[in-house]
Amino acid sequence: MIIIYGNAELWTSFPAEQARKALAEQDAFNVRYKETGELLGAYGNADAVRARTVRVRDGVSAVTDGPYLETKEYLASWYLVDVEDEQRALDLAAEIPFASVGAVEVWPILHEAAGNAL
Template sequence: MKYVMIIYGNKELWESIPAEEWQATAAAFDAFTAKHKESGELLGAFGVADAAQAKMVRTVTGAPVVTDGPYLESKEYLASWYLLDVDSEERALQLAAELPADQVEVWPILHEA
């Protein structure tokens, strides 16, 4: 069964982390990624750009309109996501607990398009 793990962040959080701590945190994420890609449970891990680089595309009177920034007005934004293929929800939750992040959302994927 496939699951997506989602991590949110915000600019204040990123800026509050000392450079040496960033290096250790990045190494922990890299180790998690390598371990679970090798096992086949992690299909991919993707970090996204800063929210300031996001674009919203809306259709207005039949024509696309592109605006800056994410649609949601929020202090936190999508920071990265991981695509899992595991045997059970329990295993997905175990992997989420192993991920070196304070908070991880775990969503079942109902179908592939």
């Protein structure tokens, strides 16, 4: 799994033309690696303002706004890739356009959870 961290302050600092160019580059990356079969899916998250936290205590569900971040960065997007080895995942992560302005992490998936084969 490749994770891209977002930063609202950073995103809003891009001039409109630069933002359009970055999104076009990201779309090209997605198309290229979808065609090779290495990109299984690419998912962008809403910003943290739209996130909700669910807690269940004593059988009662409570939904609150949040999470309330104590950092400027948040989980903005994630990619599920199927590659030969860790080095290939790192190579793909380095090609993600946003890696040049923010953090991109690579996390190995240990196993597929039951029920995902639907």
